[in-house]
Amino acid sequence: MPSSAMTNEQVADAEMNRLLTALRAAQAEIGKVVLGQDRIVEDLLIGLIAGGHVLLEGPPGVGKTLLVRTLASATGLSFARVQFTPDLMPADITGSMVLVPGADGRNSLEFQRGAIFTQLLLADEINRATPRTQSALLEAMQERTVSAAGQTMKLPEPFFVLATQNPLEMDGTYILPEAQIDRFLLQLDVPLPTPETLSAILDSTTGTAETAIQQFLAPNDIIAIQTLVRSVPLADHVRRAIANFTISTHPESANASAEVKRYFRFGLSPRGAQALVLAAKAHALVNGRFNVSFDDVKAMLLATTRHRVHLNFEGRADGVSLEAVLNRLFDSSIKGVL
Numbered sequence: 001m002p003s004s005a006m007t008n009e010q011v012a013d014a015e016m017n018r019l020l021t022a023l024r025a026a027q028a029e030i031g032k033v034v035l036g037q038d039r040i041v042e043d044l045l046i047g048l049i050a051g052g053h054v055l056l057e058g059p060p061g062v063g064k065t066l067l068v069r070t071l072a073s074a075t076g077l078s079f080a081r082v083q084f085t086p087d088l089m090p091a092d093i094t095g096s097m098v099l100v101p102g103a104d105g106r107n108s109l110e111f112q113r114g115a116i117f118t119q120l121l122l123a124d125e126i127n128r129a130t131p132r133t134q135s136a137l138l139e140a141m142q143e144r145t146v147s148a149a150g151q152t153m154k155l156p157e158p159f160f161v162l163a164t165q166n167p168l169e170m171d172g173t174y175i176l177p178e179a180q181i182d183r184f185l186l187q188l189d190v191p192l193p194t195p196e197t198l199s200a201i202l203d204s205t206t207g208t209a210e211t212a213i214q215q216f217l218a219p220n221d222i223i224a225i226q227t228l229v230r231s232v233p234l235a236d237h238v239r240r241a242i243a244n245f246t247i248s249t250h251p252e253s254a255n256a257s258a259e260v261k262r263y264f265r266f267g268l269s270p271r272g273a274q275a276l277v278l279a280a281k282a283h284a285l286v287n288g289r290f291n292v293s294f295d296d297v298k299a300m301l302l303a304t305t306r307h308r309v310h311l312n313f314e315g316r317a318d319g320v321s322l323e324a325v326l327n328r329l330f331d332s333s334i335k336g337v338l
Helices: 003-033 038-049 064-075 090-094 131-143 195-205 219-230 236-248 258-263 270-286 294-305 313-317 322-337
Strands: 053-057 079-083 095-101 107-113 120-124 145-148 151-154 160-165 184-189 264-266
Touching: 003 038, 003 064, 003 219, 003 270, 038 053, 038 064, 038 160, 038 184, 038 219, 038 270, 038 294, 053 064, 064 079, 064 120, 064 160, 064 219, 090 095, 090 131, 090 145, 095 145, 131 145, 131 160, 184 270, 184 294, 219 270, 236 270, 236 294, 236 322, 258 264, 258 313, 258 322, 270 294, 294 322
Parallel strands: 053 160, 053 184, 079 120, 120 160
Antiparallel strands: 095 107, 145 151
């Protein structure tokens, strides 16, 4: 092999190691502020480097907003927050035409960009806004563009939407339609802290000391890691297991189990299968491996599927555990390819 080619490989390896080291350092830095949520922090970074959006669900006061702000600081991403309310209009997010006075004293119309023109957008309590306003995010989440004032504008790269929902209070909320919730790569449930973690939180947040956040990544680093994630190899038998699992979640499938036919309303979409693959690749990379195992897929299985696969009325009435069924279906899919 020519020495120049070897040098190029060494440079590529050094750059990959630098990026992964910086990613792990950013993860540790976020963990200094967001205490006791190590798995949520890891999954959030997985969503970021996989190039997807994340829906955070949890009761008020568990640190969802703090988590997002800290993520922005540690990764160097520009940040904007929109508090979704019933009277929020689509133009409040995307922007609108405004009259701007010119030097000659005449007014002219110019497009004033909204909060969506950022790299990290926090859509706080997204289910508080009307479906019309919720849909203002659809084009941005899928195409990374905004169409307004007769033109299509590209959003900054990388573009990442983090939306939050409060599962405890449903009055005055609008459930996200399936077409929109399918755009979220992951749905993460933010748990309450343990007594030990809560004690540490109280100690660190009710005094005078403030924790400074160090930036370990830049936006260009995130884009480079996203490219790296897609280059992680996926063995054929792992790919076939994911495909078989996806089909097995559909009640109309000929090979669907009696449990799925009885209790499932609809199954996992092809976009959901793509999300599972990308999340598994990102999970492998975050954990220092450049290949995807079944353990990587299982680690990201529920986060990528729990919001895409729905039980029917009978399933909910009988208290069927969706997560338990999904795990059983994937275990069966593994056995089918081995």
